[in-house]
Amino acid sequence: MSVLVYTESDQGVLKKAALEVASYAKAIANKLNTTVTAVAINANNTDTLSKYGVDKILNISSTELENFNAKGYADALKQAAEKAEAKVVVLSSSANSKYLAPLLSINLDAGYVSNVVEVPTEVAPLTVKRSAFTNKAFEIAQINSDIKIIGLSNNAFGLVETSADTTTEDFTPALSNLGVTVDAVDKASDKVTIADADIVVSAGRGLKGPENWGMIEELADVLGAATACSKPVSDLGWRPHGEHVGQTGKPVATNLYIAIGISGAIQHLAGVSASKIKVVINTDPEAPFFKAADYGVVGDAFTVIPELITKLKAFKAQ
Amino acid sequence: MNILVCISHVPDTTSKINFTDNDTTFDTNGVQFVINPNDEFGLTRAMWFKEKQGAKVTVINVGGAETEPTLRKALAIGADAAIRINTAATDGLTVAKQIANVIKNDNYDLIISGRESIDYNGGMVPGMIAALIDANFVNTCTSLEIDGTQAKATREIDGGIERITTSLPLVIGGQKGLVEESDLKIPNMRGIMMARKKPLQVVEPIESSAKSNSIKFEKPAAKGAVTLVDANNLDELINLLHNEAKAI
Ligand SMILES: Cc1cc2nc3c(=O)[nH]c(=O)nc-3n(C[C@H](O)[C@H](O)[C@H](O)COP(=O)(O)OP(=O)(O)OC[C@H]3O[C@@H](n4cnc5c(N)ncnc54)[C@H](O)[C@@H]3O)c2cc1C
Numbered sequence: 001m002s003v004l005v006y007t008e009s010d011q012g013v014l015k016k017a018a019l020e021v022a023s024y025a026k027a028i029a030n031k032l033n034t035t036v037t038a039v040a041i042n043a044n045n046t047d048t049l050s051k052y053g054v055d056k057i058l059n060i061s062s063t064e065l066e067n068f069n070a071k072g073y074a075d076a077l078k079q080a081a082e083k084a085e086a087k088v089v090v091l092s093s094s095a096n097s098k099y100l101a102p103l104l105s106i107n108l109d110a111g112y113v114s115n116v117v118e119v120p121t122e123v124a125p126l127t128v129k130r131s132a133f134t135n136k137a138f139e140i141a142q143i144n145s146d147i148k149i150i151g152l153s154n155n156a157f158g159l160v161e162t163s164a165d166t167t168t169e170d171f172t173p174a175l176s177n178l179g180v181t182v183d184a185v186d187k188a189s190d191k192v193t194i195a196d197a198d199i200v201v202s203a204g205r206g207l208k209g210p211e212n213w214g215m216i217e218e219l220a221d222v223l224g225a226a227t228a229c230s231k232p233v234s235d236l237g238w239r240p241h242g243e244h245v246g247q248t249g250k251p252v253a254t255n256l257y258i259a260i261g262i263s264g265a266i267q268h269l270a271g272v273s274a275s276k277i278k279v280v281i282n283t284d285p286e287a288p289f290f291k292a293a294d295y296g297v298v299g300d301a302f303t304v305i306p307e308l309i310t311k312l313k314a315f316k317a318q
Numbered sequence: 319m320n321i322l323v324c325i326s327h328v329p330d331t332t333s334k335i336n337f338t339d340n341d342t343t344f345d346t347n348g349v350q351f352v353i354n355p356n357d358e359f360g361l362t363r364a365m366w367f368k369e370k371q372g373a374k375v376t377v378i379n380v381g382g383a384e385t386e387p388t389l390r391k392a393l394a395i396g397a398d399a400a401i402r403i404n405t406a407a408t409d410g411l412t413v414a415k416q417i418a419n420v421i422k423n424d425n426y427d428l429i430i431s432g433r434e435s436i437d438y439n440g441g442m443v444p445g446m447i448a449a450l451i452d453a454n455f456v457n458t459c460t461s462l463e464i465d466g467t468q469a470k471a472t473r474e475i476d477g478g479i480e481r482i483t484t485s486l487p488l489v490i491g492g493q494k495g496l497v498e499e500s501d502l503k504i505p506n507m508r509g510i511m512m513a514r515k516k517p518l519q520v521v522e523p524i525e526s527s528a529k530s531n532s533i534k535f536e537k538p539a540a541k542g543a544v545t546l547v548d549a550n551n552l553d554e555l556i557n558l559l560h561n562e563a564k565a566i
Contacts, residue, residue: 068475070445070455095476099457102410102445111411111529114441127533132438136335138536139438145529179454180484187478195476199566223566235499241460242474247331247436248355248494256565267331273538277563279555280544290544295558299549311552315560 002037003029004086009043017092023160025090026053027119037084053162058171067182068096074103076173089149110147117156134247134270154253197226199256204230206261210238215305222312230262246271261301264289319373321364324431326354327385337535356432360492365396380413393513394505405523414446415526433458433491444491453487460495
């Protein structure tokens with residue numbers, strides 16, 4: 001028996017979320033007095049996993065799985081779970097993991113709980129805390145099936161180093177018809193994504209028009225941050241839909257969220273409030289976002305942001 | 319084409335979230351319920367297929383009688399028929415199993431669900447349905463075209479989009495992008511009148527046991543007061559973010 005964790009990679013490189021779910025799987029394995037088995041698919045740098053408590057790696061290399069395919073990946077994980085005799089399977093909250101998790105749940109006849117934010121408080125029955133109502137509440141849930149799948153919220157647990165004597169084994173799952181073919185992937189490879197970013201710089205209607213986003217991108221660049229926006233900004237076509245964050249857009253659970261010219265409507269706040277530190281820059285001292293923020297600057301983005309960029313550059317140069 | 323649209327009955331996005339019965343039950347007092355926003359995009363896309371390519375659109379919900387006004391609203395928007403499976407939607411798996419059972423009896427080509435509901439945020443119903451009926455599945459689907467039995471879709475991924483080819487029968491977990499916000503349909507008077515005459519079938523549930531259950535709810539801890547920094551003293555902001563928050 002082992003705790004199975006799917007450690008995701010992007011273009012052969014393990015993602016930070018992979019190290020986080022490995023750390024989390026190790027914490028559960030400690031509670032259950034068992035080991036951690038990681039599954040890596042077409043990843044090259046799996047050595048890193050020995051720093052995060054992984055005892056065994058099942059290494060899958062497959063040209064069929066070169067593009068992500070939820071069914072194929074779920075098939076592979078099912079077979080890995082059976083091989084490791086796993087009773088608990090840990091996944092991240094990436095778009096891909098959330099895509100495959102329900103399929104895996106049916107494959108393994110396992111109960112699945114998503115958006116989990118802590119280590120289980122009890123192991124029998126397995127009891128977890130998850131976010132619900134778009135971060136407006138937490139739900140305590142029990143999973144009572146034999147095999148259990150936990151989807152961990154991004155940045156909820158963090159990275160915890162534990163060194164391990166890791167063994168690696170090549171694993172070749174049998175794949176059935178994949179059903180879905182990827183024709184093309186449109187992705188800016190040089191930009192950090194909202195899901196993976198430690199810092200997100202987000203701007204709203206206060207920016208007045210798409211032509212003013214240069215300073216937002218520059219600020220994001222200086223901080224190594226991803227860019228995001230409020231819903232009306234994407235509805236107006238000022239920014240792509242993929243940047244829309246909030247209750248009906250992407251969730252943000254980052255370390256630092258900087259909101260510029262965003263009023264802080266309830267639907268916006270719900271989707272971003274899982275971020276640890278929130279900074280608000282807004283001309284209106286009455287903007288509701290200040291009530292949900294850790295740090296605030298009452299001021300005009302058109303003067304504050306260029307100055308902040310200059311000062312941050314100087315700070316970074318130190 | 320025979321299309322089934324899964325409709326989740328959820329509290330309006332501005333609702334205050336409170337709990338009763340010793341924090342075990344969502345307090346519906348004073349809460350207004352709406353069609354789950356992700357499902358609304360899917361329903362509007364289904365209406366587009368109906369108008370442009372010919373389709374029968376059925377909407378389905380798993381829930382008690384209190385969800386019927388939400389199904390009627392979907393009928394007023396233009397769906398042809400509605401089904402309510404008469405049982406509490408206790409967890410995602412139960413909902414998926416009940417809906418999959420209806421699909422097995424009725425043969426749908428395309429099943430449109432939202433990628434997640436905004437109340438419990440489980441994000442599992444569409445994928446579970448697909449696995450239960452062995453159909454193809456596209457999650458976080460932001461566009462969909464159907465030509466015969468072939469489908470072209472785009473999917474939102476972290477940091478971009480993926481262009482996909484697949485075939486019917488197909489389940490999608492939909493979201494904004496399937497149609498634009500401005501194309502969302504609002505029921506008009508005629509639609510509301512017609513909806514009253516459209517069939518709303520109540521189906522009894524099949525036996526199914528949940529694999530997870532909800533024990534209790536908690537509200538997040540209250541937030542401390544904001545630290546305001548003068549716009550003329552941004553060095554202080556950098557200092558706080560670096561030394562106090564350790565965020566940069
Ligand atoms: C069903 C539903 C779902 C929704 N989902 C979402 C969602 O997921 N995400 C989301 O974001 N919204 C969502 N909304 C919309 C939400 O209610 C707000 O309308 C939206 O968040 C407002 O965006 P904003 O803050 O950019 O614009 P506004 O509310 O117009 O705020 C602009 C802000 O900019 C400030 N400002 C103006 N000029 C300057 C300047 N020069 N410098 C600095 N500040 C300035 C103003 O003081 C103001 O506070 C949803 C709404 C509904 C009904």
